[in-house]
Amino acid sequence: MTAAVARRSTDWSLVSQRLGAHLSLIFFGIIFMLPFLWMVSSSLKPSAEIFEIPVRLIPKTFAFTNYPDAIESIRFLRYLANTFIYAVGLMTGAVLSNVFIGYGFARIDWPGRDIVFIIVIATMMLPAQVRFIPLFITYSKWGWLETFAPLIVPAFFGNAFFVFLVRQFMLTFPRDLDDAARVDGANELMIFWRIVAPLSKPAIITIAIFDFMWGWHDYINPLVFLRDPDKFTLSVGLRLFFSQYGAEWALLMAAATMFTLPMIVVFFFAQRTFIEGISFTGVKG
Amino acid sequence: MSAIPQLQATQPRRGPGLRHMSPVTRRRLLWGILFISPWLIGFVAFTAYPVIASLYYSFTDFNIINRSPNLVGWSNYADLFQGREDSWKSMRVTFRYVAMLVGLATVFDVFIAMLLNMNVRGLSLYRTVFYLPVMVPVVAASLTWVWILNPSHGLVNGILARIGIDGPNWLASEKTALFSLVIVSVWGSGRAVLIYLAGLKEIPQHLYEAASIDGANPWRKMWAITLPLLTPQMLFNVITMTIFSFQSIAAPEIMTGGGPNKATLLFGYQLYRVAFERLKMGFASAMAWILFVVILVLTIFMFYGSRNFVHYER
Numbered sequence: 001m002t003a004a005v006a007r008r009s010t011d012w013s014l015v016s017q018r019l020g021a022h023l024s025l026i027f028f029g030i031i032f033m034l035p036f037l038w039m040v041s042s043s044l045k046p047s048a049e050i051f052e053i054p055v056r057l058i059p060k061t062f063a064f065t066n067y068p069d070a071i072e073s074i075r076f077l078r079y080l081a082n083t084f085i086y087a088v089g090l091m092t093g094a095v096l097s098n099v100f101i102g103y104g105f106a107r108i109d110w111p112g113r114d115i116v117f118i119i120v121i122a123t124m125m126l127p128a129q130v131r132f133i134p135l136f137i138t139y140s141k142w143g144w145l146e147t148f149a150p151l152i153v154p155a156f157f158g159n160a161f162f163v164f165l166v167r168q169f170m171l172t173f174p175r176d177l178d179d180a181a182r183v184d185g186a187n188e189l190m191i192f193w194r195i196v197a198p199l200s201k202p203a204i205i206t207i208a209i210f211d212f213m214w215g216w217h218d219y220i221n222p223l224v225f226l227r228d229p230d231k232f233t234l235s236v237g238l239r240l241f242f243s244q245y246g247a248e249w250a251l252l253m254a255a256a257t258m259f260t261l262p263m264i265v266v267f268f269f270a271q272r273t274f275i276e277g278i279s280f281t282g283v284k285g
Numbered sequence: 286m287s288a289i290p291q292l293q294a295t296q297p298r299r300g301p302g303l304r305h306m307s308p309v310t311r312r313r314l315l316w317g318i319l320f321i322s323p324w325l326i327g328f329v330a331f332t333a334y335p336v337i338a339s340l341y342y343s344f345t346d347f348n349i350i351n352r353s354p355n356l357v358g359w360s361n362y363a364d365l366f367q368g369r370e371d372s373w374k375s376m377r378v379t380f381r382y383v384a385m386l387v388g389l390a391t392v393f394d395v396f397i398a399m400l401l402n403m404n405v406r407g408l409s410l411y412r413t414v415f416y417l418p419v420m421v422p423v424v425a426a427s428l429t430w431v432w433i434l435n436p437s438h439g440l441v442n443g444i445l446a447r448i449g450i451d452g453p454n455w456l457a458s459e460k461t462a463l464f465s466l467v468i469v470s471v472w473g474s475g476r477a478v479l480i481y482l483a484g485l486k487e488i489p490q491h492l493y494e495a496a497s498i499d500g501a502n503p504w505r506k507m508w509a510i511t512l513p514l515l516t517p518q519m520l521f522n523v524i525t526m527t528i529f530s531f532q533s534i535a536a537p538e539i540m541t542g543g544g545p546n547k548a549t550l551l552f553g554y555q556l557y558r559v560a561f562e563r564l565k566m567g568f569a570s571a572m573a574w575i576l577f578v579v580i581l582v583l584t585i586f587m588f589y590g591s592r593n594f595v596h597y598e599r
Contacts, residue, residue, distance in 0.1 A: 034433075050438070
């Protein structure tokens with residue numbers, strides 16, 4: 001009898017706790033979603049409604065023509081293609097290089113390895129600004145500033161964060177796996193190609209998605225290193241349009257929506273990769 | 286296959302140590318270097334060389350126009366310490382920005398992660414809601430927020446007007462501009478929420494049960510168990526957030542241009558302007574090194590300073 005009463009009273013405090021949690025999450029969740037709603041709603045307002053007071057979230061009339069208008073006036077398709085070239089190039093370079101490099105740090109014991117790995121990690125601390133100026137000079141000497149090369153080529157030489165990620169992942173495989181292959185006469189390249197690389201598929205997918213996203217998002221590298229307006233990515237192109245036509249909010253928001261949408265799609269298809277990849281780095285880091 | 290004998294043939298000159306190694310160790314060394322060679326090449330070309338060059342430039346009067354830089358000794362650094370190109374002003378703004386951002390984001394992200402950890406139904410939906418802003422490209426997010434914070438036609442002041450409040454001119458007022466940039470960054474800090482949530486899930490349940498038996502209330506459990514055991518994640522997030530936000534260029538570049546009256550002139554952005562708008566590459570290189578040293582000192586300070594209260598025993 002007393003036990004039952006006790007259980008019921010704890011249930012009630014639990015219920016009120018959960019209810020409080022839900023209410024807080026809903027409250028902050030709505031605030032977090034408002035910018036998305038505002039972006040989409042502004043992208044659908046006819047220009048007369050954009051500057052109307054009082055401000056309303058749902059347009060009175062829907063102006064879908066903002067989308068084709070934005071595509072036309074912002075050179076959207078050209079910038080979209082460039083963004084895609086950048087993101088795919090970055091992704092390809094990162095996948096090819098980091099898995100290979102990671103193997104050298106995770107599966108082979110060689111003298112000096114741990115010291116070199118500390119240097120890899122230390123490069124993460126270096127602000128991008130330290131490298132920008134010399135790289136800008138170098139690239140301009142090499143004639144790279146008119147091409148995508150400054151954005152894509154460095155990705156083929158590894159990235160400290162991804163090397164770290166792959167190494168941590170490869171360290172979890174049992175040692176016997178490659179030792180058995182070594183006894184059978186396989187060399188490191190064969191072990192890498194036939195055993196370790198296939199097992200690293202989750203890490204490879206994580207790298208591919210993260211670097212595609214990074215290329216899609218990046219603003220600073222295209223801003224500094226792209227000198228040819230025909231090579232501009234959406235980030236730089238949209239920024240340029242904003243500085244020229246800052247009041248065209250319907251068009252800007254339509255472009256921002258189209259720019260963001262592929263990322264949302266990527267997220268929903270690869271949700272688990274994102275959540276596990278991020279939790280992994282945080283807990284192990 | 287043919288790469289191995291070739292490598293071996295060229296390697297023995299690398300040092301006397303190599304000859305004393307056993308053949309197995311030597312072979313491992315060669316394989317190891319072969320595998321990390323892309324990184325080694327990239328390190329020399331895209332990190333080591335630029336770092337050395339940047340250090341050299343920082344002692345010159347180099348700008349793009351005069352293509353022959355003259356050595357000027359420490360004068361760039363001396364000018365920097367005398368406040369040339371708003372160096373002190375922008376450093377103060379940056380410290381204020383980072384402190385506000387890291388403080389606010391940590392409290393908010395831990396709070397949200399704790400709510401998500403209460404076995405609420407619809408966890409994956411909530412988690413998505415708080416993570417989704419991370420997926421918005423920085424230019425799209427910045428433009429959207431400029432529009433949201435528009436003083437007369439924006440969403441925020443529109444909502445405030447409905448409840449009878451006359452909202453401030455967010456990005457154009459010295460009092461609110463920096464804080465507005467902080468809010469935008471907190472909106473995009475969902476990555477940290479996921480890291481905190483993963484940390485919370487690792488806390489052993491029996492600790493809470495033991496505390497309940499001892500009669501601890503939820504508040505006490507939070508301070509005695511949850512927060513102490515979450516300190517590794519806090520340290521990780523605080524350090525990465527500090528490193529990244531010290532270098533921030535995009536948000537001030539797009540949203541405020543450093544204004545009003547230099548209230549959002551973050552150091553990383555000012556550096557970019559000095560280098561690529563004023564073309565004072567030598568001076569900007571000195572700024573970059575100061576930035577690096579500040580970040581390095583702060584990181585080391587946080588690592589060692591946190592040793593006494595970060596729990597690593599799990």
